[in-house]
Amino acid sequence: xTHTAAAKAAGIALSFALLAACGTTSAPPAGEDGVATTAGExxxxxxxxxxxxxxxxxxVTTDANGITVAGSGNxxxxxxxxxxxxxxxxxxxSAAADFGTVIVTVTGKELPSIMSTTAEDVAVFTPDGTxxxxxxxxxxxxxxxxxxxxxxxxxxAAPQTFSGAEGILVTPVVKTTSTYVKLSLAYTGTADExxxxxxxxxxxxxxxxxxxxxxxxxxxxxxxAKTEDSDGQTTKGPGAYFLIVHGTAAEDTWEASIxxx
Numbered sequence: 001x002t003h004t005a006a007a008k009a010a011g012i013a014l015s016f017a018l019l020a021a022c023g024t025t026s027a028p029p030a031g032e033d034g035v036a037t038t039a040g041e042x043x044x045x046x047x048x049x050x051x052x053x054x055x056x057x058x059x060v061t062t063d064a065n066g067i068t069v070a071g072s073g074n075x076x077x078x079x080x081x082x083x084x085x086x087x088x089x090x091x092x093x094s095a096a097a098d099f100g101t102v103i104v105t106v107t108g109k110e111l112p113s114i115m116s117t118t119a120e121d122v123a124v125f126t127p128d129g130t131x132x133x134x135x136x137x138x139x140x141x142x143x144x145x146x147x148x149x150x151x152x153x154x155x156x157a158a159p160q161t162f163s164g165a166e167g168i169l170v171t172p173v174v175k176t177t178s179t180y181v182k183l184s185l186a187y188t189g190t191a192d193e194x195x196x197x198x199x200x201x202x203x204x205x206x207x208x209x210x211x212x213x214x215x216x217x218x219x220x221x222x223x224x225a226k227t228e229d230s231d232g233q234t235t236k237g238p239g240a241y242f243l244i245v246h247g248t249a250a251e252d253t254w255e256a257s258i259x260x261x
Contacts, residue, residue: 058136067146069134076107077134082127086212087146088170088244089125091116093138100139107133114144122168122244124212152209152240159259162243163188166250171243173209176260181206181215181241182232184257187222195224202247202254209240222254232261 055073060080062068066087069077072094093102096119104114106128113125125146136142155173158181162171183206203221205214220229245256 055138056141058134066148069136069144069146070142071136072138072141074137076136079131079133081131082146083130084148085210086124086126086149088149089114089123090143090145090147091121091123092143092145093117093119093121093140094142095138095140098139101137102139102142102144103137104144105135105137107135120168121246122170124207124214124244126212149212150209150242155209155240159257161255161257162245163253163255164245164247165253166247168247169243169245171245171256171258173240173242174258175238175240176235176258177238178260179235179237180232180261181235181239182230182257182259182261183216183220183243184230184259185220185222185228185245186255187224187227188253188255189251190224191227192224197223197225199223200246201249201252202245202256204243204245204254204256206241206243206258209242215241224252 055075056071058069058071058075058077060067060069060077062081067080067082069080091102091104091114093100093116095101096117099117102114102116103112105112114123116123136144150170150173152173152175155175158174158176160171160174162169183204185202185204187202189201200221201223203219205219206216207214215233215235216231220231222229241258243256243258245254247254
């Protein structure tokens with residue numbers, strides 16, 4: 001079966017590299033402005049992210065459809081109750097046009113859980129427990145919508161093919177009866193063998209609908225030169241899966257399939 005979906009406009013998400021460096025501070029040379037710390041003096045307190053880029057503090061609301069966190073700049077939430085095994089988080093980044101970022105970290109953790117440089121993005125968030133606070137670093141305004149997991153009731157049987165272009169598509173849940181599930185992605189726009197091969201004009205990842213875990217280690221991607229990409233995984237038994245597909249432009253059309261063997 002083939003599905004065509006109109007996805008909301010959004011660019012393709014870029015990955016981040018988090019760099020950390022350590023150093024020492026010494027007194028400035030004579031005649032230069034600066035501040036030196038001498039023995040017995042307390043070092044200046046390190047400012048929190050919220051103090052470095054203050055904005056509107058994050059406001060948290062909860063309803064039957066999930067959790068919404070909205071604000072601007074840097075800030076921290078209080079403890080939020082997470083009662084689902086995972087969430088589909090839609091991030092809206094108002095500063096994306098100016099290369100602004102939204103980075104969300106579970107307070108007390110080192111690595112971010114959500115990162116976005118695009119106007120809109122969708123990712124899977126798996127909480128470590130039933131309650132957690134979030135530290136948010138944002139260039140401008142943001143809205144984080146933690147949607148409930150997709151329902152497996154009424155899941156359609158594999159194989160299923162979905163198509164789209166610009167935007168983000170979260171597919172309906174597809175159920176399998178075998179122990180091998182496969183994701184196939186194809187570029188259906190105008191091919192060009194001389195085009196750059198590393199550009200992700202469309203990318204897709206397959207997730208276990210029960211746990212939210214990604215089935216493959218890396219997403220599949222295609223472009224004008226690399227028009228097909230696929231991979232699969234042996235599973236413990238029959239399962240239920242969904243895709244998140246990102247497309248970049250209206251002319252860069254794609255098809256993504258969930259099949260079983």
